Amino acid sequence: MFQNPDSLPAVRQNPLKLRPPRAGQDLVARSAFCQRTEESGANLVLVSAPAGYGKSTAMGQLHRHLADQGAVVGWLTLDPSDNDLGRFSQYVWLSLGATLPAFQGQNFEASAMEASSATASGRSFELLDALALHEGPLALFIDEFEHITSSEVLAFVMSLVSSLNAGQRLILGSRHKTMLPLGRLRVQGKLLELEVPDLRFSLDETRHYVRNRLKAELGESDVARLQESTDGWAAALQLTTSALIGKADPSAVLKGLNGPSRGITDYLAEDVLDRLPPALRTFVIQSSLFESFCPEMCDAVFDRQDSTGLLLQTDQDNLFLQIIDAEGHWYRYHPLFRDFLQSQIHRLPGAADDRQGWHLRAAQWLDGADKSLPAIEHALAAGAPELAARLMARRATDYVRTGQFGIVSKWLEALPDAVLQTQPTLLIAGAYTLAFLHRYQDATRLVGLISPEVKASEEFAQDLLVLQVMLGAWMDRLPEALRTAIAALPAPGRAAPYMVGLISNAAAYGEIAVGNYYAAHQHLVVAKHALEPIKAIHGLSYSQCFEGAIDLLQGNAIQACARFRATLSSIISGGYRFTSSTAVAAAHLIEAFYELNELDSAEMLIADYLSLIRDSCLPDHLIVTYRAASRIHFIRGRQREALETLDCLQDMGDLRGIPRLSAAARQGKLRLALRAGDLAAARRLLTLLSEPEIWRDWQGLFPYAEDLDDPFIAEVRIALVAGTAPGLTGRLEEAIQAAEMANRGRRAIRLRCLLAQALESARKRQHALEVLERALVQAQSKGLFRVVADDSWLLAPLLEALEVRSHVVPRTYITALLKAASETNVAYMPSTLSAEANRNPEGDLSQRELQILRLVAEGCSNKDLSRKLFVTENTIETHLRRIYAKLGTRNRTQAVARARERGLI
Incomplete structure (x- = not known):
């Protein structure tokens, strides 16, 4: 089902949503409305008033006016189904596709594993990326925005507004105040609010x-x-x-x-x-049953043959009938008049008995016309859940593959279990949906509704195996996922290549967790052999990144970084800049950049991919990424942001039911507490993250993300600050021996650095220097840096001594470690960048532009910037032009000087 994307039909869109209202013959020119919008420099224009004040008509006039002036314009009319990030972003793409080349030819489909939340959020990132490169006038009109309540969609809209430049606008029409956070836009003068007084006729x-x-x-x-x-x-x-x-x-x-x-x-x-003739009055009331309709639909539903003539008469009488397609074939009533008409249905003889029949015939006609969403709504209104379930089952896979999870989730809620059990295809699509929404328990429950006979059938067995492995991995039940994968290993020849790759990747992940890297490599060879011929990007990204993870665990940071960078570059060059595959590679590369102390590069990837990683990656990826993000904030002097990042990780753990995420967040907070000198808080946190139930399922396994941060290392940190570390030297030596036997070279180096500091605490300076020197020789040769610098509790005097006497550790390396140790130990005031962002909102540079400007100040060429940001040099030039325009400068030197004057860098 999900493993053969080419067998599925193309995703269907409703073109009627992409057309502004047709101008009527009695149109009144709303010149004042258009003029006020044009004269405003606002990036967001919010037109809000109750139904009937002419919002859509005024917006339609402005749309035509701007199009006549040569601006890029798009139109989108929303409905309740659009309260879903996947669907919303898809239609925004389509609304701009007719006039903006970068938005044309977008493929909205993805394979099952790519169709995680990354399909929805990834498309939104791609959209923002494409908009950022458009420099001319642009206006996107979105009408009936009152349907949007999703926090994800609202956040995306705010990001969209932030990405717009001068002369570019988002015009929203809504019947009431929106849930958008508008305070900052008001302060910045980027918001124009047009309400009832602005829409009243003069x-x-x-x-x-x-x-x-x-x-x-x-x-x-x-x-x-x-x-x-x-x-x-x-x-x-x-x-x-x-x-x-x-x-x-x-x-x-x-x-x-x-x-x-x-x-x-x-x-x-x-x-x-x-005053209408009886036949026309009956027809007008009947047709108000539909959100939109055409003559053939009315004829079929109401068993008549005169709908075409009655619709023409209704239009001629100007009874709030709106034509919503270019051919004049589809109609809808103005919402205000439709509400009134629906209140009059009781006046029709037998309407109470006929209404369900009308809904049923409407569902059947719409299904035949390939309009699945309204067909399903009418089937549910008809009290026909079995029909609704059949219609859902036919379309659910398409919606999963395009990231429209909100729709499928609502479908599932509308059906009883007894009906769901009759549609295994819908159950599997629903389980994928709920898994991608991180509702793992609900997804597991749906899988449980599938009968044993269906589970054993060849048609569904592979999808169920994917779900079991995926749920086990995402729920952080690695032993369970491993058992499932290993049980399927004996007969991979009978499975599809994608399945062979998935199973082999899972088995490799398990071998990594027990330290058997040779066996892991063997599984990864099988996985790549299966996945490369079918270009399964998602599976390959895991295979390649697992190889890099082994390098990093062994302490080969330079080699790991090169592997992760090549993987990410390959995915992006293949046209997959924002997908779950990219998120996996980005998470690993962030960790590698951080380890190598390439903090700017790590921070850029975090800015681009943190949300995507949150939505689509495994717990280990979440932990290493959020840990790096928090530590970079701390190093930059942003303590509040460092703590907030850990709060987000802890909330994720609590909401998704993954204790290891919460434990990792507490580990990070423990470290912050020690930096602040709060031993009591650190000890309380150690008690919480050491709870046995967190680690019960991990007996005999080494979680990847805890390689450098686990309860034992937390205990050592507390002891170093409290002065009790000498009592832990024996345990540290045992831990070093265990790490080396498991070929966990990076962990062994961290433990040696901690042991050296414990020996320093015990006043055994000579022994401490010998242990530290050995660790630094190994670390420097393999590119390891933060593994040493991040645990510099008593390290500075030892480093200073080695700087003078060591002949085997490069002095430049020791000097850099001393500088990093001082940054780690000092609590800085909030950065000038943060202060500037709050003080001077006018002419704000975006986060990406600030990152580019900092790198320009360091002497990076366009080629360097292109390599660091994984974009083309043309894209870099576009960003630089924007920076020059916002700062009022003409070249790099002037821009850097102006930014320094303003305290931006």
Whole structure:
């Protein structure tokens, strides 16, 4: 099912969502609205007002106006299904694809393992990346934004706004205040809010609208009364003029209009409806059942043959009918009028009995028209869960492969278990969905609903094996995942290549955890042999990164970094800049860069990929990445950010039910507490991270992420600060011997450095120097740096002594370690960069631009920047042009000087 992507149909999109509303014949030019938006330098324009104030019409006029001026424009009308990052980002791509070359030809499908949350969040990163390279005018219109409540989508929208440049706008239309955090944008002057007063018709606009619609002339007093009674509300004005059509004395009708606009609107809607011919009135009420509809659909659902004529008559009578496609074939009612019409369905004879039948026939017709989402909604409304389940089963795989997990998750919630059990395809797609949403227990429950007969069938066996291995790995149940993988090893020839690669990777991961690197390499050879011919990027990324992980565990940091860099470069050059494959390689490369003390390079990757790693990687990847991010913050003097990063890791552990994540966060906090001199807090944290249940399932295994940070090392750190380290020298020597026997060279070097400091604490300086010198010789030759510098509790005097007397350790290496040790031990004030970001929001440089500027100040060429950022030199030049424009400079030298003046670098 998921292992053969080419066998699945292409993903379907709804083109009607990508078209602005058609301009009506009685359109009133909203010049003031367009002018105010154009004159504003805001990157976000928020148009918010209740239904009926003409938001969509005004936005549509602005869309046409900007398009006529040559700006890149896109349009997207949202519906409730778009409250999902995967779906939302897909449609944003499509909305810009017609006019922006970088957005054309996007493939929204991915294989099962690539379709983790990285498919959704990765696409959003790609979109932001592409937008960052567009320098001309751009306007993206998103209407009916009130449907968006997802924190992921809201965060993406804020990132989108932040990525826009001068002359680029996001225009959102919403019926009420959004949940976007707008405070900073207001302060920066990047937000324009247009509300009810800005959308009300002026007296001139009311006069123009009425005279376009009514053949009979209204006097100025009548126009003024109409303006006053409707309060400039477009919906009330439209209904009023509909009520006046055909009236012999319009003035008399207008004199009878009193009271608030909403009450008048209800009265007028009922009056307009009652004056319709019976057949048209019935049709209008019936068709309000649908969000959107066409004549053929109405004929089929309501068993009639006159829908085309009735729709034309409805349009001619201007009954709030909106044409939503270029061919004039699909329609919908204005939401305000539709709400009123639906409240009138009870007036139709037999409607209570017929309504479910209408929904059922609508579901069947929409299914035949290949419109799955509305078909499923109507099937559920018809009380036909079995039909809904069949429709879901046919489409769920597509939605998983495109990262639209919110939709599939809601489907699952709508069906009882008894119905779900009849659709194994839906259960498997649902289990993938919930696993990618990190709802592991729920995913396991769905797998449990699959019958033994289905599990044994050849059709589903491989997908179930993938799920079992994947869930075991993501839930941090490595022994369980290993048992599953090893049980499948004896007969890999009968499995598909992707399965052979997956099983072999899992087996290699297990061998790494027991320190059997030779066996691990053998499994990785099998995995690559299976995966390379089918270009299974995700599986290959794990194979290649596991090889690099072995290098790093053995202490070969330079070799590991080269392997990780080559893997990441290969994935990106293949067109997969933001996927779960990239996240895996980035997580390992971040760790390697950090170990080599290439902190700028590590920080750039963290900025690009931390969210992606959070959404799609294994617990070991999460731990090493968040640990590096927190330590870089601390080294840069950002203590608050260092602690917040660890809080995020701990929250992940608690929410996902993975104790090792929480323990790693506490390990990091313990280290921060010791740096602050808070021994009591450190000891409390040691008690928490040493709880037996955290490590019970890991007996006999060595977790990769705990190679350098485990409860024993935490205990030694506390002892070094407390002055009790001499009592641990024996245990340290035993631990060093165990590490060396397991070929864990990096761990052995860290333990030797800790032992040297314990000996220094015991006043055995000569022995301490001998132990430390041996460790530094090994570390320096293999590129290891932070493994020494990060545990510099009593290291400085030893390093100073070796700097003078050692003939085998390069002095430059010792000097660099001394500098790093001083940075690690001093609590800095918040950086000038952070202070500048809070003090001077105008003309802000983005995080990426600040990173580039720092590297430019260090003398990096465009080629160097391209290599460090894994982008082309043309992309670097685009970023530099942006930096020059924001700083008001013309070249690198001026930009660096101006940035230093402002305290940015």
